[in-house]
Amino acid sequence: MQTDQRIVRAMAELLRVQGYGSTGIQQVARAADAPTGSIYHHFRGGKREIAAAALRTTGAAYIELLPLLLDPHPDLPTGVEAAFAAAAEDMAGTGWANMCPVGTVAGEIADTEPDLRRVAAEIVTSWVDAGSRYLAGRGLPETDARSAIYALLTSLEGGFLLARAQRSTEPLLAAGRAVAAYIATLPVAADA
Amino acid sequence: MQTDQRIVRAMAELLRVQGYGSTGIQQVARAADAPTGSIYHHFRGGKREIAAAALRTTGAAYIELLPLLLDPHPDLPTGVEAAFAAAAEDMAGTGWANMCPVGTVAGEIADTEPDLRRVAAEIVTSWVDAGSRYLAGRGLPETDARSAIYALLTSLEGGFLLARAQRSTEPLLAAGRAVAAYIATLPVAADA
DNA sequence: GTCTATAACCTGATAGAC
DNA sequence: GTCTATCAGGTTATAGAC
Numbered sequence: 001m002q003t004d005q006r007i008v009r010a011m012a013e014l015l016r017v018q019g020y021g022s023t024g025i026q027q028v029a030r031a032a033d034a035p036t037g038s039i040y041h042h043f044r045g046g047k048r049e050i051a052a053a054a055l056r057t058t059g060a061a062y063i064e065l066l067p068l069l070l071d072p073h074p075d076l077p078t079g080v081e082a083a084f085a086a087a088a089e090d091m092a093g094t095g096w097a098n099m100c101p102v103g104t105v106a107g108e109i110a111d112t113e114p115d116l117r118r119v120a121a122e123i124v125t126s127w128v129d130a131g132s133r134y135l136a137g138r139g140l141p142e143t144d145a146r147s148a149i150y151a152l153l154t155s156l157e158g159g160f161l162l163a164r165a166q167r168s169t170e171p172l173l174a175a176g177r178a179v180a181a182y183i184a185t186l187p188v189a190a191d192a
Numbered sequence: 193m194q195t196d197q198r199i200v201r202a203m204a205e206l207l208r209v210q211g212y213g214s215t216g217i218q219q220v221a222r223a224a225d226a227p228t229g230s231i232y233h234h235f236r237g238g239k240r241e242i243a244a245a246a247l248r249t250t251g252a253a254y255i256e257l258l259p260l261l262l263d264p265h266p267d268l269p270t271g272v273e274a275a276f277a278a279a280a281e282d283m284a285g286t287g288w289a290n291m292c293p294v295g296t297v298a299g300e301i302a303d304t305e306p307d308l309r310r311v312a313a314e315i316v317t318s319w320v321d322a323g324s325r326y327l328a329g330r331g332l333p334e335t336d337a338r339s340a341i342y343a344l345l346t347s348l349e350g351g352f353l354l355a356r357a358q359r360s361t362e363p364l365l366a367a368g369r370a371v372a373a374y375i376a377t378l379p380v381a382a383d384a
Numbered sequence: 385g386t387c388t389a390t391a392a393c394c395t396g397a398t399a400g401a402c
Numbered sequence: 403g404t405c406t407a408t409c410a411g412g413t414t415a416t417a418g419a420c
Contacts, residue, residue: 003386019300021214025414035387040415042385047414098299103350106357107296108211110288120357150354150363151347151370158295158350162342165298165312171342178343178374185373195404217396227405232397234403239396 004042006032012054015101019108020051020116051105052119058101059123063130076138077180080152084159084176088169091160096167103157127153139188148183155179196234198224204246207293211300212243212308243297244311250293251315255322268330269372272344276351276368280361283352288359295349319345331380340375347371 001009010031014023025047029036043049069086073079087099098104106120131149136142155175162171193201202223206215217239221228235241261278265271279291290296298312323341328334347367354363 018304019211019213021211022300022304023213024412026412036414037387037389037416037418038385041387096302098302102357103353104299107290107353108214108300110290110356112210112214117357121359124354124357147366147369150366154350154354154363154367155343155346155370156350157353158346158348161295161299161349161353162316162346164302165294165309165316167313171346174339174342175346177339178347178371181377182370182374185377216394218394228396229398229400229405229407230403233405 003032003034003038007034007039007042007050008053008057011050012058012101015051015054015105016058016098017104020105020113021108023047023051048113048115051116055102055105055116055119055123059126062100062102063127066131066134070134070138076135076140077184080183081176081180084156084172084179087156087159088163088172088176091163091172092169096164098160098164100157100160103160124153140183140186141188144186148179148186151182152179195224195226195230199226199231199234199242200245200249203242204250204293207243207246207297208250208290209296212297212305213300215239215243240305240307243308247294247297247308247311247315251318254292254294255319258323258326262326262330268327268332269376272375273368273372276348276364276371279348279351280355280364280368283355283364284361288356290352290356292349292352295352316345332375332378333380336378340371340378343374344371 007028010028011023014028014031025039026036028047028050029039032039039050040046043053045052069083070076070079073082091097091099102120102123105116106124109116110120111117128146128149131152132142132145135145135148140148155178156172159172159175163169199220202220203215206220206223217231218228220239220242221231224231231242232238235245237244261275262268262271265274283289283291294312294315297308298316301308302312303309320338320341323344324334324337327337327340332340347370348364351364351367355361
């Protein structure tokens with residue numbers, strides 16, 4: 001793999017686990033098997049620019065999971081519940097590492113790193129847009145689709161947070177049941 | 193106010209805004225109007241111990257808000273929706289500062305600071321216990337009450353996260369509607 | 385383009401005078 | 403108990419040899 005790709009990947013992994021403030025450039029360099037100076041050759045913007053690239057690539061990758069996880073299920077509620085259960089299994093199986101660097105980082109830098117906050121906002125907006133398009137395609141009215149994807153995303157990020165703190169699958173499983181039940185109350189969705 | 197209380201309060205405020213890794217002891221000292229050395233006189237455990245104390249005090253304060261916010265409303269669903277709307281208003285009015293240091297910190301230290309992770313887990317567990325007791329007192333069956341408080345907490349923490357990233361009330365408002373609709377599907381809850 | 389060495393500064397923590 | 407001065411090691415970022 002190319003050096004700059006290794007750097008971005010290492011940063012994404014470290015952001016996921018320990019956030020932005022606690023992640024050092026030298027730590028990224030070690031994890032990417034690159035010397036310190038080489039990092040600034042590839043990313044003149046330094047730490048911030050690497051973090052922005054890491055968030056963007058993982059953000060783009062994650063939204064593609066939504067159709068992959070929900071398409072196999074005949075109706076949305078059971079699909080959502082299964083997706084949350086799969087996320088819970090993944091977390092338990094990987095030592096409760098967070099699934100999403102955007103979630104780990106967003107809260108911590110929202111007031112102190114305006115550029116990164118804007119990147120996080122773009123990613124979330126892209127998730128909402130793509131997600132509500134998908135849900136509308138499965139039969140939800142447009143405004144309901146938008147509410148539903150927000151409900152799904154907030155529950156998922158909050159579920160990651162509590163599951164990680166408690167080292168338990170229960171928060172994610174309960175959140176999945178709740179989102180599924182909510183979507184089931186929306187028109188047409190019950191068998192969409 | 194006593195010096196040690198000022199230190200804990202300053203730490204809580206900084207944790208809320210920028211998380212654990214980015215918060216320095218000297219920064220806490222400045223915010224608390226205390227010299228660096230004085231901090232280690234009051235808290236021999238240093239940064240970790242102060243952060244633990246800050247999380248515990250704010251965690252205890254937050255769970256007391258639940259009855260205050262929900263008691264005035266005749267049924268749970270409208271109460272929940274109003275509480276999320278109030279949280280959204282608060283965030284918008286305070287420049288999108290996070291409402292909850294536990295949320296900002298939990299994700300970032302879960303793998304790197306075992307002691308603090310355990311503190312966060314205790315706090316979440318106390319929230320779940322007190323919250324499900326309250327919801328059971330409002331008429332929900334016990335297992336439903338536990339699911340419902342998890343749904344509420346995950347949606348709230350995730351809502352804070354997305355609202356902060358997007359600087360928008362929409363994530364919290366949508367999350368509130370979803371949790372309210374979910375609780376309305378539970379037995380007895382519709383008019384509890 | 386890759387890598388070493390280092391600048392300038394900040395970190396958590398401590399020792400010890402007041 | 404309060405505060406100053408400082409330690410050893412970390413930080414981001416850069417300059418310049420290879």
